[in-house]
Amino acid sequence: MSSSTEAGPSDSSAGVMGVSNDNLEDLRASVAAGGVDLEKGPSERGCSRKCLVATSLGQLLLIVGLVVALLCVLLIPNSDGERVVESRYSTRPHHISASVTKNVDRAFRQRSFLGEPPQWSLVGSPENLALRETMAHGEDLENVRMARNNFVLWNLHFSLNGSTGIWRDSGADSCLWDGVRCDLAGRVADLDLEDKDFSGELPRTLYMLQHLRSLSLKGNQDLGATEGLPTFMIHMPLLHSINVCGTGYTNRGINAICAKNIETSISSSSSTSTDTSGDVPPEIIVYADFSCDCCQACPM
Numbered sequence: 001m002s003s004s005t006e007a008g009p010s011d012s013s014a015g016v017m018g019v020s021n022d023n024l025e026d027l028r029a030s031v032a033a034g035g036v037d038l039e040k041g042p043s044e045r046g047c048s049r050k051c052l053v054a055t056s057l058g059q060l061l062l063i064v065g066l067v068v069a070l071l072c073v074l075l076i077p078n079s080d081g082e083r084v085v086e087s088r089y090s091t092r093p094h095h096i097s098a099s100v101t102k103n104v105d106r107a108f109r110q111r112s113f114l115g116e117p118p119q120w121s122l123v124g125s126p127e128n129l130a131l132r133e134t135m136a137h138g139e140d141l142e143n144v145r146m147a148r149n150n151f152v153l154w155n156l157h158f159s160l161n162g163s164t165g166i167w168r169d170s171g172a173d174s175c176l177w178d179g180v181r182c183d184l185a186g187r188v189a190d191l192d193l194e195d196k197d198f199s200g201e202l203p204r205t206l207y208m209l210q211h212l213r214s215l216s217l218k219g220n221q222d223l224g225a226t227e228g229l230p231t232f233m234i235h236m237p238l239l240h241s242i243n244v245c246g247t248g249y250t251n252r253g254i255n256a257i258c259a260k261n262i263e264t265s266i267s268s269s270s271s272t273s274t275d276t277s278g279d280v281p282p283e284i285i286v287y288a289d290f291s292c293d294c295c296q297a298c299p300m
């Protein structure tokens with residue numbers, strides 16, 4: 001009878017491989033430390049890889065969605081017809097000129113009631129002079145909105161034969177100009193142009209001030225002597241107060257302005273009956289020396 005003892009299966013395999021039991025345990029420990037679980041079967045390890053791929057794909061789709069949303073915010077015009085970020089805007093004079101003319105021309109093309117676009121190239125025209133004044137402040141105009149506001153106000157000045165230069169030394173920020181008040185977003189909200197010795201007729205580019213709430217022309221005796229208040233005012237959604245006391249304006253054409261209140265009343269009734277939360281435009285009040293359906297007596 002042999003005195004040798006039979007080796008177990010694990011001992012014999014370790015002996016064949018030339019690896020001791022201690023070394024085998026060290027190998028298993030190092031593999032486990034590397035993130036590979038030897039206790040898991042092939043199917044479980046395959047599932048882990050699939051989950052990892054699915055997670056990575058989901059993260060990639062999320063990133064792509066965020067990029068697309070950001071591009072939409074930057075490139076699609078907002079309700080004012082302007083982009084949130086004008087990536088091509090520059091303070092160089094010819095770039096300012098191109099930005100302003102393109103912005104104004106687009107508004108005229110899209111709204112037939114404004115008529116033909118301004119005559120930019122006609123030397124000495126109000127639009128040409130206003131554009132030159134706007135370009136003169138080029139380095140201080142931070143965006144298209146500031147440039148457009150400046151142009152509209154300068155065009156108002158030159159169209160009404162304002163030769164005294166009431167804003168000439170007022171800087172680039174039109175929100176700080178005499179008689180101009182802006183909202184928190186830097187949009188012109190109120191214009192107080194009383195006693196400026198203006199004459200002529202309001203220019204159509206005034207329509208570009210879509211956030212204008214009140215307009216006072218009081219005391220400009222030669223203003224509006226030939227035409228009535230322009231009908232484009234009914235398309236200015238926030239405008240609710242117009243003061244023409246002591247001007248040349250009469251009730252000529254005023255019915256078109258007052259008609260907006262009828263539309264507002266109908267919209268308000270419809271909104272109430274359908275229980276919607278849509279914004280209803282404010283009614284227009286015209287302070288005037290004459291009478292009309294939406295007129296009130298001039299304040300003392």
